Amino acid sequence: MTRILLLGGTGDALQIARRLGPDHVYSLAGLGKVPTDLACTVRVGGFGGADGLARYLDDERIGLLVDATHPYAAQISANAFAASRAAHVPCWALRRPAWQPQTGDDWRMVDNWAELTSALAPFSRPLFTLGREPLAHLDEIPAHQHWIVRCLEAHPGNAQARILDARGPFTVEGERSLFSASRIDVVISKNSGGNATEAKLEVARERSLPVIMLRRPDLPSVEREFTRAADLLDALQTLIS
Known part of the structure; x- marks a missing residue:
């Protein structure tokens, strides 16, 4: 089994977290409501930047980092990218598609x-x-x-x-x-x-x-990117079952 660290705080991330078992970790910044009904471990608070996150990945023997944070959480996504490289842990990301202007929009x-x-x-x-x-x-x-x-x-x-x-x-x-x-x-x-x-x-x-x-910030490219939580969950099935 591959141990997963899921960086969350969005509705999509919570949807994924509800499918994770006790060996996996759901990480929240702590600014919103902390769920109390998950089977996985819930971690609240920062890691101390990219270096701290890299140490956590190594210390906790994380095998996959999943970035499902908000599209505007640019610093967290940058830290995830850097930490995954430093710890030699693959990083996947959920990148929600942006809205597109329609006729009549100003x-x-x-x-x-x-x-x-x-x-x-x-x-x-x-x-x-x-x-x-x-x-x-x-x-x-x-x-x-x-x-x-x-x-x-x-x-x-x-x-x-x-x-x-x-x-x-x-x-x-x-x-x-x-x-x-x-x-x-x-x-x-x-x-x-x-x-x-x-x-x-x-x-x-x-x-x-x-x-x-x-405007959206530029986010780093990672090993695998998904636009829907359902597709990411499908890809995770062999890792979390």
Whole structure:
């Protein structure tokens, strides 16, 4: 049997983790809810960079590293790539396909926070769906704006920001209600791909609202890459059975 270390934190990763037995390890950064119903070992916290991860692979006799982290977790993916090379352990990755703009979409692509805030300047009621990053900027909100920030954890807002702690999947009906009640005039999103959070893009399209889209980071190429969790699970069957 090949012992597997699964780097997760996404719904796809959890789907894979539910198929792993007690000899395998599911690793989480610890920023979200930690599952308590898995048969595999659950490890929470960092490794100490690529060097620490390489030591862990060696110490725990890991035979396969699987990177199923978020498409924007670029540093973790880079560390996984470097550690796998240093420890001579193969690395597979789940690379969720990005969303593609459709007819009627008004996507405004940005690369960083500075470009994002510049693109946001003409609007007054943005919906942020970037996770925790906007929380560090709540004291920088321009006077003419009121932010709606959706992330996984509860967090205090202020006079110009409402924080929604919510976890997908989100429905089109639910997003329509949120957009109407909050008078959203622009959406800020990562191009995460998948179905769980795509409804916001459909509602933005219906309402002819712009979407400020953060470009995906470049991720390293590994031995095997998969675009669907089901395909990765199929490939893992001979290793986890």
